[in-house]
Amino acid sequence: MSKRVILSWLTWGILIVVVIFFLFPFFWILSSSLKGRGEFFTRPPVWLPAHLDWSNYPDALRRGGLKGLTDSFVIAFSSMVISLVLGAPAAYAIARFQVGRENLAFWILSIRMFPPIATILPLFVIFRFAGLVDSYAGLVLAYTVFNLPFAIWILKGFIEDLPREIEEAAKVDGARPFQIFRMIVIPLAAPGLVVAALFTFIFAWNDFAYAVIFSGSKVTPLPVVIAQFAGGHEILWGQISAAAIIAIAPALLIAIFLQKYLTRGLTMGAVK
Amino acid sequence: MEIQEKNFARLMVTPAVGLLFLVTIAPLLFSLGVSFTNLQFGSPQPMRWSGLDNYVRLLSKDARFLSALWRTILLVVGGVVTQTILGYVIAALLFRIRRGRTILLSAILIPSVISQVVAGWQGRMIFNASYGPLNDLLARFGIKGPAWLASQQTALTTIFLTDTWQWTPFLALIILAALQSLPQDIVEAARLDGADGWSMFRFVTLPLILPVTSIGILLRGVDLFKTFDLVYILTQGGPGNSSETLTYYTYIEGFKFFNPSYASAMSFIQLILVTIAAKAFLSFVRRPRSF
Numbered sequence: 001m002s003k004r005v006i007l008s009w010l011t012w013g014i015l016i017v018v019v020i021f022f023l024f025p026f027f028w029i030l031s032s033s034l035k036g037r038g039e040f041f042t043r044p045p046v047w048l049p050a051h052l053d054w055s056n057y058p059d060a061l062r063r064g065g066l067k068g069l070t071d072s073f074v075i076a077f078s079s080m081v082i083s084l085v086l087g088a089p090a091a092y093a094i095a096r097f098q099v100g101r102e103n104l105a106f107w108i109l110s111i112r113m114f115p116p117i118a119t120i121l122p123l124f125v126i127f128r129f130a131g132l133v134d135s136y137a138g139l140v141l142a143y144t145v146f147n148l149p150f151a152i153w154i155l156k157g158f159i160e161d162l163p164r165e166i167e168e169a170a171k172v173d174g175a176r177p178f179q180i181f182r183m184i185v186i187p188l189a190a191p192g193l194v195v196a197a198l199f200t201f202i203f204a205w206n207d208f209a210y211a212v213i214f215s216g217s218k219v220t221p222l223p224v225v226i227a228q229f230a231g232g233h234e235i236l237w238g239q240i241s242a243a244a245i246i247a248i249a250p251a252l253l254i255a256i257f258l259q260k261y262l263t264r265g266l267t268m269g270a271v272k
Numbered sequence: 273m274e275i276q277e278k279n280f281a282r283l284m285v286t287p288a289v290g291l292l293f294l295v296t297i298a299p300l301l302f303s304l305g306v307s308f309t310n311l312q313f314g315s316p317q318p319m320r321w322s323g324l325d326n327y328v329r330l331l332s333k334d335a336r337f338l339s340a341l342w343r344t345i346l347l348v349v350g351g352v353v354t355q356t357i358l359g360y361v362i363a364a365l366l367f368r369i370r371r372g373r374t375i376l377l378s379a380i381l382i383p384s385v386i387s388q389v390v391a392g393w394q395g396r397m398i399f400n401a402s403y404g405p406l407n408d409l410l411a412r413f414g415i416k417g418p419a420w421l422a423s424q425q426t427a428l429t430t431i432f433l434t435d436t437w438q439w440t441p442f443l444a445l446i447i448l449a450a451l452q453s454l455p456q457d458i459v460e461a462a463r464l465d466g467a468d469g470w471s472m473f474r475f476v477t478l479p480l481i482l483p484v485t486s487i488g489i490l491l492r493g494v495d496l497f498k499t500f501d502l503v504y505i506l507t508q509g510g511p512g513n514s515s516e517t518l519t520y521y522t523y524i525e526g527f528k529f530f531n532p533s534y535a536s537a538m539s540f541i542q543l544i545l546v547t548i549a550a551k552a553f554l555s556f557v558r559r560p561r562s563f
């Protein structure tokens with residue numbers, strides 16, 4: 001065999017090990033979510049359940065998982081809508097009219113660097129006064145802290161990539177600025193809107209730091225439910241694993257759908 | 273620009289900027305004020321200004337704060353260095369193959385798009401000393417695995433390993449994007465000039481990918497500095513305080529000890545540290561250099 005062929009086999013060999021390494025924990029919780037009661041505390045551990053026990057899923061949903069799922073969905077969806085409705089006009093103004101010059105743009109970017117605890121604490125005090133703790137509105141509002149800057153930044157990048165000529169032609173034809181934004185920029189920036197929508201949804205869906213502090217007995221997003229399960233006296237290994245699998249599902253679907261834009265989304269557009 | 277357009281643009285940013293101001297700057301100023309008081313919920317003492325007391329106490333007397341700071345620095349430096357190197361190796365391997373690159377990358381990236389709570393839960397299961405698969409695997413090779421999460425010596429390392437598992441793919445993604453955008457003519461010219469292996473990496477690849485990847489590395493550093501979720505799920509800062517990070521300690525002070533003034537001072541110190549570190553990092557990677 002030539003050196004090239006050996007090298008190519010070696011590369012593939014290592015890459016397969018790498019993939020197994022990164023996917024193994026998913027196999028483990030999937031397998032755990034299907035184990036029967038007696039299969040958690042054995043030494044050596046059970047790698048594959050003897051037969052598939054699906055009861056952990058309905059059980060996890062019954063013990064608060066379903067409520068968590070609905071709460072997470074409502075909150076993530078609302079956060080997404082607000083981020084787009086407020087973010088798109090702001091992104092357009094910053095991209096095309098250089099509102100606030102670099103200062104505004106830099107400030108928006110710098111919010112990403114904030115330690116969340118620096119805003120969580122005072123927000124909590126303010127929310128307590130306003131009665132927003134343990135409510136949908138409170139969490140949705142809190143999530144604008146990271147989702148709105150993200151939406152503005154990502155959309156700004158997409159809008160800057162659009163050709164200016166169409167907007168200028170419309171202006172010559174007498175279209176008003178807001179008409180140009182609504183009838184031309186929004187449809188052309190649709191891919192950017194989809195990317196921003198899905199990412200803001202997932203960020204809110206995945207969040208735990210804000211959720212654990214601003215939620216209570218009435219509102220319990222899925223990550224909080226999982227953490228409560230895991231922190232209890234009797235740890236329900238099977239049910240938690242089932243809930244974790246359920247929590248992964250939408251993120252996974254969106255990641256597959258967004259493949260082309262993953263770099264852009266994860267780096268706030270810093271790397272296209 | 274016409275006045276009409278200027279006003280229009282201002283109108284378009286106002287709702288977003290207003291809301292962002294309300295949820296970031298306003299609370300921050302509020303919290304800055306609180307950090308100069310002795311406010312403590314449930315304390316019999318009346319609230320009063322205490323000047324820099326909280327800051328002085330933090331930086332000179334609070335051993336718990338200083339050790340949390342030290343652990344956080346270890347986590348940031350260790351995490352950034354390890355994940356960047358591993359990310360580069362994975363990206364370089366992916367860069368060598370043609371068919372299947374996208375599908376492999378997507379598979380590897382799954383950890384980076386899931387909730388940290390789920391990653392934490394996976395860590396709890398994998399690193400379980402008695403019933404987890406990792407120690408079982410080590411035992412099959414005749415190695416007795418450590419207690420991982422249950423030991424003061426290894427708890428922080430376990431958090432670091434879980435974070436590295438979750439976020440190395442993110443850096444691999446960014447570094448691969450940088451490799452794919454390398455100008456091929458420069459690489460080719462360097463090869464003709466006799467550059468290969470290490471010198472190619474040191475004098476051609478590295479300087480070319482550094483500007484693009486520095487943002488990703490910076491984001492990673494900032495997020496590692498904020499490590500909270502994994503600590504909460506994996507160890508709750510224990511055993512003892514052996515895996516407590518700065519954010520987690522701030523959370524305990526603010527929400528378990530109901531001591532908002534002290535916690536506010538702590539979060540301000542963190543904000544200052546992050547800003548200085550980020551600026552220093554950026555000026556380091558972006559300084560003009562002669563190769």
